[in-house]
């Protein structure tokens with residue numbers, strides 16, 4: 417197989433892992449950046465076409481090495497207080513290395529003026545990339561269907577999940593479809609300068625998610641709407657750092673205002689396949705909720 421000229425950062429995460437598998441299945445070599453090979457990276461390293469490089473967004477030298485010979489790079493971190501700085505470090509390193517094209521995982525409605533901190537940091541990184549002059553593609557997905565796995569403990573033990581989404585419809589999206597668009601942007605032509613809003617095929621309330629999940633599991637799952645004042649201590653108790661927990665509250669308030677209901681055709685337009693719907697997700701992931 418020829419030398420990799422695609423770099424995947426966030427390669428041990430949800431989307432990064434899926435993206436690596438998809439490129440591998442298409443016979444496309446890629447370099448996966450991981451913080452340490454101590455983590456469980458064996459499965460990643462075993463994928464045909466995978467080359468593993470150690471790198472940390474806090475370490476400019478490691479980023480320079482990871483970017484050597486790379487033509488297209490996928491940029492992703494988790495959302496933390498450090499995310500804007502970490503991603504900005506990568507953009508700086510990418511400019512220095514002469515990277516021709518960056519594909520950044522952002523979020524639907526990224527906006528410097530947003531009341532949601534996640535949307536502000538994504539907008540700040542997008543702007544840094546825009547002014548850098550390198551070619552870019554911004555992927556702006558809506559709420560991940562796989563995010564429901566974060567509720568699996570209460571779903572399995574109490575047949576309930578709790579959030580502050582109210583009765584607002586949200587066009588939730590399967591992370592495999594986001595990865596498929598990332599793969600297209602990293603390997604195909606004509607994605608330069610584009611921003612893709614990425615959603616599922618329908619807009620569903622959390623009560624509707626619960627109903628569909630109930631059908632898939634064969635038992636009744638209920639969505640319990642709580643207040644932000646009730647949710648925040650639960651998130652902190654679950655171990656979320658304060659910055660992230662408060663960010664999730666802001667994010668869910670944005671959903672509850674009905675601002676993430678629109679459905680886009682990006683998955684079909686770019687991959688040629690319909691976006692996976694929530695019923696299919698619930699059926700496939702049912703064992704995880706039992």
Ligand SMILES: NC(=O)c1ccc[n+]([C@@H]2O[C@H](COP(=O)([O-])OP(=O)(O)OC[C@H]3O[C@@H](n4cnc5c(N)ncnc54)[C@H](OP(=O)(O)O)[C@@H]3O)[C@@H](O)[C@H]2O)c1
Nearest residue numbers: 426427428429430431451472473493494495523558559560
């Ligand atoms: N959840 C949603 O519904 C939703 C919706 C829209 C957009 N998003 C966006 O999706 C992104 C998260 O995607 P995800 O769920 O795939 O992420 P994830 O599973 O949390 O993975 C994060 C990745 O970033 C890596 N990372 C973190 N800090 C690093 C550092 N200093 N150096 C090198 N690597 C580092 C992690 O490596 P380690 O394994 O070493 O920690 C991991 O591979 C966020 O930007 C979020 O805003 C999420």
